[in-house]
Amino acid sequence: MLRRILDRLEFTKGLGFRLGGLLSVAILPIGLISVIQTLHLSREYQRSSEIALLGRTATAAAGERALLQSALGTADALGPAVLETMDRPQACSDIMRGLVQRTVNFVYAGFTRLDGVTECSSVRGVHDLSGESAFRQFSESPGTLVTTSEDGPVTGKSVVVVIQPLYRGVELLGFIAVSMSHDLLRSTHVSGLGTEGARILTFNNQGEVISSDREGAGDITEVLPRGKSLPSLLSRSETTFRDISNSGERRVFSVVPVVPGLVYALGSWNRAESGITGIDITRRTALILPLILWAASLAVAYFAVYRLVLRHIRELRSQMRRFAIGDRSAPPPVLADAPAEIEDMSQTFHNMARILIRDEEAMEAAVNEKTVLLKEVHHRVKNNLQLIASIINMQIRVIEHDDARRVLRSVQDRVASLATIYRNLYQAEHLDSVQADRLIRDIINQMTNASVGPGTGLRIDTRLEPLVLMPDQAVPLSLLATEAFTNALKYSGVSNPEAEPWVRVSLRADGPGHAVLEVENSIGASSLAEGTGLGSQLIEAFATQLEGEAEQETGDGRFLLRLRFRVENLHKRDGAEMPQVVLTSAARPGSRH
Secondary structure, three states, X not given: OHHHHHHHOHHHHOHHHHHHHHHHHHHHHHHHHHHHHHHHHHHHHHHHHHHHHHHHHHHHOHHHHHHHHHHHHHHHHHHHHHHHHOOOHHHHHHHHHHHHHHOOOOOEEEEEEOOOEEOXXXXXXXXXXXXXXXXXXXXXXXXXXXXXXXXXXXXXXXXXXXXXXXXXXXXXXXXXXXEEEHHHHHHOOOOOOOOOOEEEEEEEOOOOEEEXXXXXXXXXXXHOEOOOOOHHHHHHOOEEEEEEEOOOOXXXXXXXXXXXXXXXXEEEEEHHHHOOHHHHHHXXXXXHHHHHHHHHHHHHHHHOOHHHHHHXXXXXXXHHHHHHOOOOOOOOOOOOOOOHHHHHHHHHHXXXXXXXXXXXXXXXXXXXXXXXXXXXXXXXXXXXXXXXXXXXXXXXXXOOOHHHHHHHHHHHHHHHHHHHHHHXXXXXXXXXXXXXXXXXXXXXXXXXXXXXXXXXXXXXXXXXXXXXXXXXXXXXXXXXXXXXXXXXXXXOOOOOOOXXXXXXXXXXXXXOOEEEEEEEEEOOHHHHOOOOOHHHHHHHHHHHHOOOEEEEEEEOOEEEEEEEEEOOOXXXXXXHHOOOOOOOOOOOOOOOO
């Protein structure tokens, strides 16, 4: 009886059944891990959605942030002018009126004394603002303030008022107010974020609504959290939370600072637009995914045979791994005892590896040959330029005329700068790029050693940040630096006999795709002599070649030459020459072989 039962259960000895049984046991912890990971991913998705809401709210208020910060800066900048013209109301009003006329952002600018009287403003006349809400708020708590007025006391328009206190030393004199129209602030909200069901508004630290994404603030209360005032939301800055709105709808709210401590933005989103509706569905399906994974694993295990497939695939994978990490000693052998399909795959990989090894050897030889020839060209050009510089130096020694010696010395400096460029080119690891900071440092050291003698007391400071340029840009930049540094050495001086003359050279990146070169020197009474103008012409020509513009500033005993130019993009050599290869022991989503 037992034997007949075992005979009937003969199929249980099959590889497919056994592998399916083993995988059924092994899939249990994987199912648990899947549930845990799904729940973890849902939490991560929720956090990502909340961060996205904060970003969308901040983006919607970005234009308003720029206007308010500009208004704060303008009010702060008007302080010195008001202090100088406070005793001359007409002159002070002219300054305010000129500001409003020159800019389209402001409709009013003025200074109000502590008694509430305004004699200095962009609107003619004397105005008493002592009864206005903004004046009372400032009187109760003097400080920077952003408030709103539906009917401006001076302009008669619906405006947002930015107030900055004005001090003379520690004495509070009053405040400077700058006003912008509500329509201007509303127009800065990014389109597309104020769609149906989503609202954005800004409010100050006292709970006053500054502006909203739609005209009129009456309907905005319907989408605010029920039972909470706007000042109570300041503690939730940079966070999101869910609550019931005044209209009874479950919504998601986000609060971000626009001007920290003064103005904040509140975003009110329905659940569909917030992107959080799919989280609950994801959590409900967390148990379904392990069951699907178990069924799929059984189906694959039933038809998979380890010794017919996986063993040979692992061997082939090991060959690919060794080849990928640089084993080029010999082409990988063909798998002889594998099934026909896998053997054909192994033969294809063998042929491909053999062709790649041959082509790589040929390409490497060609590249090495061209690199050697190009470095030899740069080396010979450098030698020829140094020979020319030496000949000029010999000529300088036999000439007695000072002007001729000075002219030849400037020519020698330019030739030596070119020689320094080519020396850096043939010494560089990559011939298509030049370390501009090292190149300019070499030029400065060379000119300093040749032109600045011991005991002169001249101090030279350099602040050169790492910067990689193409040779087409490195040549005019180095020549421009040579001319600018020559002029700085020539005209450096001091008005105070006890001080030391100085020269500063800086090179730094200025935002994406741009860089700034600055050459600055001290000047004195003897530094005002006029030159030939050739250096200035060369600087202008080199600046044009770099697609930049040289700016000059003189004042406070110094002269500054600044050049901002565009940096051409270099090829991403690191990613091309050293590809990042990730070798894994199993194929997983996101794996790279």
